[in-house]
Amino acid sequence: MNALAQANPWSAVPIGEHLFLFSPLIVLLCTMLAIVTCPIILGRGTRPVLAIASLGVIVAMIFAVQVAGEVPYGGTSGFSPGQDAGMLIADSLSSGFQIILLIFMSGVMWLWWIGSSESERNAPEFFILLLGSALGMLLMVSTTNVLMIVAGFELASLPSYALVGFDKRDRAGAEASLKYMIFGAVCAAVMLYGISLIYGIVGSFSFPVIAAYIQENLIFSGDRLVLIIALACFMVGIAFKIAAVPCHFWCPDAFEGAKVEVTTWLSVASKAAGLLLLARLVMLLCSAVPHDKVMFVLRALAWGIGIMAAVTCTVGNWCAYKQTSVKRLLAYSSIAHAGYMMMAAAVFIHPGVAGHQAGLTALLVYVIIYLFMNLGAFGVTAMVVWETGNDRIESFTGLMRRAPWLAVPMVICLMSLVGLPPLAGFLGKWWILLALGSFEVVHGGSQWYSFKTLGWSLVIITVLNTLLSLYYYMRVVVRMTLHDDGQPVVRASIRGLMLVNACAALLLVMFFLAGPLKEIAGRCAEGLYNPGAALSPATQPVATVGGEIE
Template sequence: MSRDAINFLTMDHLRLFSPELALVATLVLILAAPLVFGRSSKMAGWITLGGALLTLCLTLGVAGRVREEGVSGLAPQAAAGMLILDNLSVYFKVLLMAFMAGVTVLWFIGSSEKEERGEEFFVLLVGSALGMVLMTGTLNLLMIVIAIELASLPSYVIVGFNKRNRLAAEASLKYVVFGGVCAAIMLYGTSLFYGMYHTLNVGDIAYYVVADLQSHSSVDLATLAPGVDAVMPAARNSLVISVALLCFFVGVAFKIAAVPFHFWCPDAFEGAQIEVTTWLSVSSKAAALILLVRIVDTFAAATGALPFDVQISTLSGMAWAIGIVAAVSCTWGNFAAYKQNNIKRLLAYSSIAHAGYMMMAAAVLVDPSNDISHSPISAMLVYILFYVFMNLGAFGVASMVTRRSDSEDISAFSGLGRRAPLLAIPMVCCLVSLVGLPPFAGFIGKVWILMTLGEAGGTLYWGLVLVAVVNTLVSLFFYLRIVKAMFFSDDGRDAFTPSIPGAVIVNACAVVLVLLGVVFIQQPRDMANHYANNLFRPSILRPKETRQAADHRDAVSPAAALVRRDASAK
C-alpha cells in the first residue's frame, strides 16, 4: 500500500480508529443518558465500565490489523502522523481501558453510595482517558499539545471534584496553575519548532534538528562531505534548538511528574478522592512516558543515517538530560516519601520515584549506539504493566482502610494484620513489589530496566544502575513503615470485614504479582517485546524508503543525504 493510500481518509481508517471513537461515544452517552433516564450516578458508572470494555474489545479487534510499521491516518497528506495506530498505541489502549475499568470498580466499592454527581465524575474520567489515548498515538506537535490539554483539563477538575473539601480545592488550584504554566512553556517550544521548520510533524522536525545539530557538533562535516557548507541552507542556531527541545519536554515532564516538575503531584494526590489518585498515579504518567518514548525514538531514528560517532555526540545531551532527570526523580521521590504520614501523599512520592525508574529506560532509547536486543521500550512496557497491578492493589487497600477509619494517616493501618488480614496480606505483597524485591513482579520489572541499562553500558547508564539500586534501599524504609503499622503495632481498633469485591480485587492483584514474579516471568516480556516492536516511524525516517527515494530526500536536506551517501560508500 502506498503512502498516499494510507493517508487518505476512508471508512477503513474510521474502523482502525474505532476505539477512540468508542471512547468519544461513551463520553456523549454519559452526558445524554440523564436526559432520557434521569440522573443516576450508578448508571454513569455502568456506562463507563461498558465503554471501557467496548473500547478494549475494539482495540483488540484492530490489533490484528496493525501492519509492520504502523499506520498513520485520519489526516490529509500534509499532516501525516496526526493519529497513529501501531503496536505501542494498542498496548497502551488495552492497558488504560482495563485500568479504567478497575478504577470504576473501585469507585463502585467505595464512593458509589454517597456520590451524587457521578455523571460529571465519569465524564471527566473518560475525557482525560481520551486525552491520554490521543497522547500516545500521535506524532504531530499540535495534536500532542491538544492531547496533553485534553488529558489535563479534566484532571484539574476531577482533582477538585469534592468542592466542599478545602484541601481538594487547593490541590486543584495548584494543579491548574502549574499545569497552565507548563503548557505555556510547551507551546512556546512548539511554536519555536514551527517557526524554524514550518512543519508540525515531529518526524520531519527530528530529521531537521539532527541535521542542524550535527553540523554544529565537534565533527567537522566538511571532512566527511566536502562542499556541504556551500549547499546547505544556513543552519539554525543550536541554542534555539536546545531551548525549543527543552521547552517542549517541560510539558511532557509535567505529565510524568518528573522532578522538578512534580510539585503538583503530592498535593493533587492528597486532595483528590482516592479513585482519582489511583487513576492519575498510573495513567497520566504512563501516557506521558509513552509519548516520551515515541518522541525520543523518532529523534534516535533520525540519527540512524549518520556515521556512528556523530550519532553519539548529537544526541548524548538528550540522553544525559533524560537520565539525570530520571535519577533525580527517583531519588527525590524516595527521600521525600520518608517523612510523609498521609498514605496518599506517600504513594504520590512513590509514584514520582517509579516514574523515574521508567524514565531511565527512555534514556537508553536515545543512545543509538546499541543494537538493542534488549529493548528499553519493552522493559518500560513491562514495568508499566506491573505498576498497574501494584498500584491498583495498594490504592485499593488504602481506599478501603481510609474509608473505614475516616483518616488517611498511616496510623489508620495500625493492626490491620489482625483487623483485616485479607487486606493486610495483599497490601504487603503490593508494597514489597513496589520496593522491587523478589518474589514479586516489581523485582522483575526492575531487573529488565537494569538489564537494559547494563546492556547500554557506559558511565551514564552504569551510574543509573547504581542510582536505581540505591533507591531500592531508600524506598524500603518508607514502604515498610506501612507494613510495620499493619503488623507490628496495634492500637486496638475494631476488626472489620472488607467488601467482597474489594477484597477479591486486591487479593487478585497480589496473586498476579506473585505469579508474574515467579512463574510467568517470560510471558509478559515476550508480549511487551511484540508491542515494543515496529514503532510507527514517519515516512521520512524509514530506512527502506530512504534508499528508494534518495532524490526526494536530497531536496529536503542535502547535508544529511551527503553524509549518508558517504557512510554507505564506506
C-alpha cells in the same frame, strides 16, 4: 512542506480501514456522548451511568484487542492531509497502550463503584471527566504531530484538574486542584511557546520532519541555541505529565487532596501516557542514520534524560521518608517509580545502540506491573480511608488483626513496589537494570562520558534507591503487622477484597509468567511507526514479526 494547500481536500476524509484502527477512541467518545444524554432520558442516578460507562469500556476493549491483532508492522498513519505523517497513527505501541489503559480504567471504575456509587450525586460528570482524560491520554500516545500532542495533552489535563477537586465541599481537594491547575497551566503555556519556536525554525508540526531537521542542521545551524531552548520548553510540558523533577511539585499535593479513586487513576495513567510519549519522541529524534556528527546530540540527550531520571527517583524516595500520610507516601513513591521508568526511556535512544529494544520492552513491562501494584496498594488505602476517615499511617496500625484480607495484599503490593522477588515488581526493575547494563553504542568510544558509563551509573543509582525505598515501605508493613493499638476491625466490602486480592495474586502469578509477559511487551515495543526508518538500512527490522498482541 505546505501539504494542506496542495493535497486533494478529499484525501483528508478518513477511510473505513482507518476508522477501524481508531475505533477504541471513537467508542470512548460515543460513550461520553451517551453519558451526556443519559440524565435527560434515564435520570441522574448512578446505576444507568455506571452501566453505560462499563458497557463503553468493554466494547472499547473488544475493539482494542481486535485492532491490536490487525495493526500492521511499522504502524500506519491516518487522517493525513498530504505526504507528511498523519494526525493520528496506529501502531503496536499505541494499541498496546489502549489495552493497558482500558484494563486500568475498569479497575478504577470498580473502585469507584465500591466507594462512591452510593454517596455520589454527580456520577455523570465524574464519568465524562474520567473518560475525557482517558481519551486525551490515548491521543497523546497515538500521534506524532505536535498539534495533536498539544490537543491530547490538554484533553488529558483539563478533566484531571476538575477530577482532583471533584468533591466541592472538601477543602483539601479545592486546594489540591488549584495547585495542580496552576502548575499545569504554566507548564502547558511554556510548552506552547517552545512549540511556536520549533515551528518557526522547522516550518512543520510533524515530529518526523522536526527530527530530520534536527539531525541535519543542529551542528552547523545558526539557530542551534534557539532550538535547544525550544526543545527544553517542550520538555517542560512532558516532565509535568510524568511528574519528573523539577516539575513534580503538583504531584504529592494533588494526590493527597484528591479522592482515592482519582489518585489511583492519575498515579498510573497520566504518568504512563507521558512516559510513552517521551519514549516515542526520543525514538523519532534518534532514528536516522547513526552519523558520527550527531552522536554528540544523542549523548547529550541520553545524559539529559538519564540525569533527570536519576534526580527524580532520588528526590521521590528521599521525600517519601518523613511522610505520615499514606496517600502522600505513595505519591512520592510514584515519583520515584516514574524516575525508574524514565531511565528506560533514556536507554531507548537509538536503533544503533545495544539495549535499544530492551529499553522500551522494560518500560512497558514496568508500566503493566506498576498498574497492578498501584491499584492494589491504593485499593487497600481506599478501604482503610473509607472506614477510618483518614489516611494517616496510624490508621493502618494492627491491620493484620483488624482485616487480614486487606493487610496481606497490602504487604504483597508494597514489597512488589520495593522490587523484592518473588513478586512481579522485581521483574520490572530487573529488566530495566538489564537494559541499562547493556547500554552501549557500537562505536561509542570509551571516554568517561560514554553511554556505558551512563548506563552503569544509572544501575548503581537504581540499586541504591531501592535500598532507600525499602525503609519507608517497611515502615507501613511494620505498622500493620507488629504494632497493635486495639483499633476496631475494618469491615471491607467483598467487592473491594476481590479487587485487592486479585491484584496481589496477579503480582505473584506474573513473576512466574515472566516469559509471556516479556514477549507481549516486546511485541508492543517493536515495529513502531517511524517514517524515518524506511530511509536508512541500519534501522530495518532484522526479523519481521507480526504486530499482533494476543
